[in-house]
Amino acid sequence: MSADFFPGSPGIDVNAAVQAAADLLAAIGVSSDSETAARTPARMVAGLAEMLSCPAWEFTTFPNREGQHELVLARDVPFTSLCAHHLLPFSGVAHVGVLPGQRIAGLSKLARTVEAFAARMQVQEELGQQIASFLEERLECRGVGVILAAEHLCMTRRGVRAQGSDTVTIACRGDLRDDPVARAEFLHLAAPQTRRAA
Template sequence: MARAYAELFSPRPFDLTTFPNDEDYDELVLARGIPLRSVCEHHLLPFVGTAHVGYLPGQRILGLSKLARVVEYFACRPQVQERLTKQVADWLETHLEPKGVGVVIEAEHTCMTLRGVQATGSRTLTSTLLGAPRTDARSRSEFLALTELRS
């Protein structure tokens, strides 16, 4: 059990790889369906799901695999889904300085499906929108449409 938790709580190290946005690309970059696993900090039971992470580039663009790495980095600790969603968005905003960030996470929490209410099949959805996706209705609609959610 100790080895299992050590593995769950150990993210792989990564270097932030960014590149100059030489072409002034100003459209949404979105990685959909990033698998994630974490552990509920209240019950120490797993939750699993997917993250959809997007950003509107500023002066730099990010190596695409790094979107999944950031999700993994914050998910590898006892966590609540709301905080995880915000941590990914805030990290991208701080390190990339984009024009906007959107993160949506959909997950099944075994602390809710296997115990307590036993709501088998229920999924929890959380979102954090920063910059243009938060303040501009068209950017928000585009992000949510591409994540297959509707505003």
């Protein structure tokens, strides 16, 4: 198997998870003879398994024959992940920028990288750093930038109930971190007002 082939997500013990979900429902007062108790545990596990899984994929790259040296930016890549603190979803968009080196990635692979790393329980700050580190290592590029903007249900639907708010995190490597001009260009092109004007 190629070092750049990723077989998808690790397996889930479905039977143990369904039993745990049934125990949780019983603990919060769901009657054991209700329709909810009978069918919801399996649905809960199926939903979580779907959110924590991604299809097998290969991170393909190509020689940078034309010497592309300007920023390559994939904007508004949708993602959903699971909050490691509350097991509630957070969803939004990723903007992924790369300053190419000797090789370039297939554009779909930038989106696939977001999808693959989102299929985990984590916090948003970790997700952005994981994507940036992976792309920097695999592409050996001059710079990587990842901006994530997401709504967290653990914040908008519970606790403070800050409906309508989103959280933005930035993870940058190489010239997109260290070169003020390159960083400013990346942040400008990923900004919402720039997308509306384009």
